[in-house]
Amino acid sequence: MHLSHTLILTILACGLTAAPARAGDRLTGWTRVGSVYERVSLTEGNQAMCASLCDEQSQCRSWVWTPPGLEGVDGQCTLLASTPAPRRAPQRVTGLASDIAAQIEAASERRPSAREIAALQATLPGPH
Template identity: 50%
Template sequence: MRPAILLRTAALLALVLAAGPASADDVMDGWARRGAIYASITMDDGTPAGCSALCSRDGNCQSWVWTVAGLDGPDTQCALLSAAPTPFRAPGRVTGLSADLVQRIEAAAERPPSPREIDALQSMQHGEHD
């Protein structure tokens, strides 16, 4: 592969990853997720951190949504999701990813691109679409 193509591919990959990997501290205040809820837990004095901890202890949980008291009932709510759907703006809610999913995302972000991924990035760069 030519050096110029490698440099362009590296630059394109850097742009794709510019947002950086998710981390356990990536909590989105004022956001929620729809669907894939398999457990909804009423919490007397729950916090987003408590909801996150419940998710991280449950092997089925991929993401969570905490809801402030008074929005869906008198108590705070913690929803555990079996997937990590795209978040949407939702005042009064907080969402995040499970610690396990965060670890998998970080591990994937640290590996070099595969030959197949390099080919796909190069075809995108040259405007080749299927």
């Protein structure tokens, strides 16, 4: 059974779609590739320290924590200047800079604008 165009638009306009994962969530078993501007070896580090390093630098948009023993004796914190899509990578952890996560959260909570609703309507088959 297909939902009517009006019902789909109503659901989208009211924000009743399934909630996405929170933007600030850390993804265990994932990495990001590209836009690396710095790699930091941390002898006593962990993923929380890596996230903090990212938050301290205005250039950082996302980070990847590689635990000790996976790519050397020390843990590795990789800082990225963009937010590439995550890819599966056992034992690694990735996350977004706090300011990027906050922007995503704010955008996900607002209602679609009239322009966005019109664009969504244009993608639906049949008369509008």
